[in-house]
Amino acid sequence: MISVRLPDGSTQQYNHPVTIAEVAVSIGPDIIQSALGGKVNGTLVDMSTLIRHDASVSIITDKDPEGLEIIRHSTAHLLAYGVKELFPQAKVAIGPVIENGFYYDFAYHRAFTLQDLQNIERRMRELAKKDEQVLQRAVSRDEAVNYFKCIGERYKTEIIEAIPQCEQIKLYSHGSFTDLCRGPHVPSMGKLKYFKLTKLAGAYWRGNASGEQLQRIYGTAWASEEDQIAHLRMLEEAEKRDHRKLGKQLDLFHLREEAPGLVFWHPNGWILWQQVEQYLRRRLSAVGYLEVKTPMIMERSLWERSGHWQNYRENMFTTESEKRDYAIKPMNCPGHVQMFNYDLHSYRDLPLRFAEFSSCHRNEASGALHGLMRVRGFAQDDAHIFCTEDQVISESVAFNSLAMSVYKDFGFRQINIKLALRPEKRAGTDDTWDRAEQGLRAALSACGLQWQELNGEGAFYGPKVEYHIKDALGRSWQCGTLQLDFVLPKRLGAEYVSESNSRCCPVILHRAILGSMERFLGILIEHYAGAMPLWLAPMQVIVLNIAESSVVYANIVTQLLKKQGFRASADLRNEKISYKIREYALKKVPYLVIVGDKERDKQTLAVRARGGIDLGVMLFEDFLDRLRNELQVS
Numbered sequence: 001m002i003s004v005r006l007p008d009g010s011t012q013q014y015n016h017p018v019t020i021a022e023v024a025v026s027i028g029p030d031i032i033q034s035a036l037g038g039k040v041n042g043t044l045v046d047m048s049t050l051i052r053h054d055a056s057v058s059i060i061t062d063k064d065p066e067g068l069e070i071i072r073h074s075t076a077h078l079l080a081y082g083v084k085e086l087f088p089q090a091k092v093a094i095g096p097v098i099e100n101g102f103y104y105d106f107a108y109h110r111a112f113t114l115q116d117l118q119n120i121e122r123r124m125r126e127l128a129k130k131d132e133q134v135l136q137r138a139v140s141r142d143e144a145v146n147y148f149k150c151i152g153e154r155y156k157t158e159i160i161e162a163i164p165q166c167e168q169i170k171l172y173s174h175g176s177f178t179d180l181c182r183g184p185h186v187p188s189m190g191k192l193k194y195f196k197l198t199k200l201a202g203a204y205w206r207g208n209a210s211g212e213q214l215q216r217i218y219g220t221a222w223a224s225e226e227d228q229i230a231h232l233r234m235l236e237e238a239e240k241r242d243h244r245k246l247g248k249q250l251d252l253f254h255l256r257e258e259a260p261g262l263v264f265w266h267p268n269g270w271i272l273w274q275q276v277e278q279y280l281r282r283r284l285s286a287v288g289y290l291e292v293k294t295p296m297i298m299e300r301s302l303w304e305r306s307g308h309w310q311n312y313r314e315n316m317f318t319t320e321s322e323k324r325d326y327a328i329k330p331m332n333c334p335g336h337v338q339m340f341n342y343d344l345h346s347y348r349d350l351p352l353r354f355a356e357f358s359s360c361h362r363n364e365a366s367g368a369l370h371g372l373m374r375v376r377g378f379a380q381d382d383a384h385i386f387c388t389e390d391q392v393i394s395e396s397v398a399f400n401s402l403a404m405s406v407y408k409d410f411g412f413r414q415i416n417i418k419l420a421l422r423p424e425k426r427a428g429t430d431d432t433w434d435r436a437e438q439g440l441r442a443a444l445s446a447c448g449l450q451w452q453e454l455n456g457e458g459a460f461y462g463p464k465v466e467y468h469i470k471d472a473l474g475r476s477w478q479c480g481t482l483q484l485d486f487v488l489p490k491r492l493g494a495e496y497v498s499e500s501n502s503r504c505c506p507v508i509l510h511r512a513i514l515g516s517m518e519r520f521l522g523i524l525i526e527h528y529a530g531a532m533p534l535w536l537a538p539m540q541v542i543v544l545n546i547a548e549s550s551v552v553y554a555n556i557v558t559q560l561l562k563k564q565g566f567r568a569s570a571d572l573r574n575e576k577i578s579y580k581i582r583e584y585a586l587k588k589v590p591y592l593v594i595v596g597d598k599e600r601d602k603q604t605l606a607v608r609a610r611g612g613i614d615l616g617v618m619l620f621e622d623f624l625d626r627l628r629n630e631l632q633v634s
Contacts, residue, residue, distance in 0.1 A: 004018070004054070005056045006057060021187065037184045039056075039058045044066055045183075070184055071222070071223060075192050077177070080092045080095055080104050081177040090108040091152070092153060093156075101219050105214040106216075112215050130190075132174045133187065134172055134186060134188060136183060136185075138169065141166075145157055193225075196219060196221075203216040238473055241529045243526050247525065249587070250268060252265070252268050261376030263518055280406070287402060292339055292356055294335030296359065299324060300326060305492055306337075306488055307460060307461060315363050336356070337489060340352065347504075361378075364376050381512050392443060396465075397446050412527070414470040415467055416452070416476065417444065417449050417467060418453070419452070419466070433462075463483065464481045465481065471523060531590075537590050539587075540591065541568040542571055545595055555572075557593060566627060599617070
């Protein structure tokens with residue numbers, strides 16, 4: 001007898017091996033109708049998987065997060081099927097699930113068009129309606145290589161040839177299409193009802209910028225029509241909020257081909273930048289950070305000793321002078337250690353917190369650059385805390401409290417925490433990594449946080465806590481980090497004098513709250529759709545005159561606002577007042593003050609708030625009180 005234990009604690013008995021589908025049938029007709037896969041002892045499997053021994057089993061339906069992943073994984077295969085039907089000469093590469101959808105990469109002799117995208121999606125729907133069964137079979141590595149070679153799929157062949165000889169390969173087939181995959185997949189393609197192809201993009205084979213250029217087709221898939229409609233509406237709203245469009249509309253910044261991945265900040269954009277930076281400077285100073293400035297370019301030998309040259313060389317810009325090699329800094333860490341090493345510190349000096357806002361540069365692939373979100377030149381709200389191992393938890397708790405407060409001030413309320421653990425390519429011993437990972441786990445527990453662990457995603461010198469903020473559209477952005485590092489201080493000879501008068505190596509906590517300033521500003525622009533809260537708005541008040549006779553009064557009002565510390569400007573152009581109001585409404589200025597002869601004579605202001613809200617006529621002091629109150633709330 002085979003005993004199958006279900007999630008509700010009940011047990012089903014079978015006198016022969018059974019599939020997940022048969023277990024679902026025995027539970028009831030409602031379950032089998034919505035079933036997409038199963039879990040056997042915690043492992044996600046296909047409906048056709050045979051249970052040969054006693055096991056804990058759960059049925060995965062379209063209501064489960066894993067069910068949605070199965071739908072998206074299967075829809076990626078349906079996409080490849082549709083492409084091969086319409087473009088038989090296309091070669092398929094890889095097609096993973098991503099957040100909110102999937103993509104698949106293809107090689108084809110010409111660029112796909114938007115019309116092609118529509119035709120592919122139409123063909124996918126026709127194929128899904130056939131409800132072809134998805135069949136899985138396991139073959140040897142050599143069989144799989146021979147199969148894909150025979151059908152001319154060289155990318156699949158290359159993937160399989162990299163798999164160890166002894167491993168079995170899973171192939172999934174539906175209709176005339178067969179793909180390499182670990183699965184699981186829906187039992188039949190008719191389960192795929194709510195999907196849409198969203199965009200085309202370029203991609204490199206295996207992410208290698210010097211490799212072959214492929215074409216990537218993105219799509220989204222959902223378990224219900226309501227969920228898909230909501231997501232597509234969100235995408236439409238995201239398009240309206242695109243920081244690149246708003247950057248132009250609000251005159252904040254621009255990018256040029258002559259400086260790829262580098263930003264030209266306009267006066268309005270630089271005001272916004274300074275508001276964010278000065279705010280952070282005040283917050284850091286209040287909790288004991290010392291601001292420093294380190295060189296932009298440092299000799300190769302320092303980067304070799306730190307380990308960056310061996311582990312990060314491909315992302316570094318380099319130069320040469322007088323037969324000496326240099327690197328433009330991609331991060332501030334080695335410079336801050338050199339700052340620490342300049343003096344001999346006592347244990348009484350610790351923790352020592354160095355902060356820096358200077359620029360760093362990383363040689364990102366041109367295809368990865370994306371507005372402010374992915375750049376080559378950027379500044380960080382970067383800081384390094386030099387402390388003893390006993391101080392790690394207290395410093396981590398203090399940092400977490402600061403970070404959460406900063407996110408709240410910028411309007412972000414939902415923060416998810418992830419812990420990135422040791423990568424395959426790393427410095428330091430396993431014992432060092434064990435201590436570092438356990439140290440961060442203890443710190444997170446002390447902060448009272450829940451977290452998700454990410455295997456293999458830590459930095460080469462230490463694990464890191466990641467702070468993922470959710471914006472107004474529910475999108476998640478990784479911003480802050482807290483990294484525990486035993487490796488770098490030892491490599492660069494950092495020491496302090498302990499209480500027993502011996503020399504000890506400090507621990508470094510690498511930390512940032514916003515991460516890249518450029519990227520965070522891009523997130524802010526999209527979060528607020530360009531309508532910044534009053535304290536962040538580049539221009540807080542615009543004073544508009546109705547006629548020439550009110551120019552002097554408009555200038556007086558503007559100067560009075562400036563003396564009170566507000567960012568104000570007057571537009572005295574000889575244009576219709578309706579034209580000027582419309583122009584600044586599009587620029588999302590928080591307040592418009594309109595003055596004419598009536599306002600001049602009565603020493604009043606006609607005030608409009610952003611969004612076309614007419615606040616009527618008020619006295620200057622009343623308007624000041626409104627501005628001050630709004631800043632206090634912010």
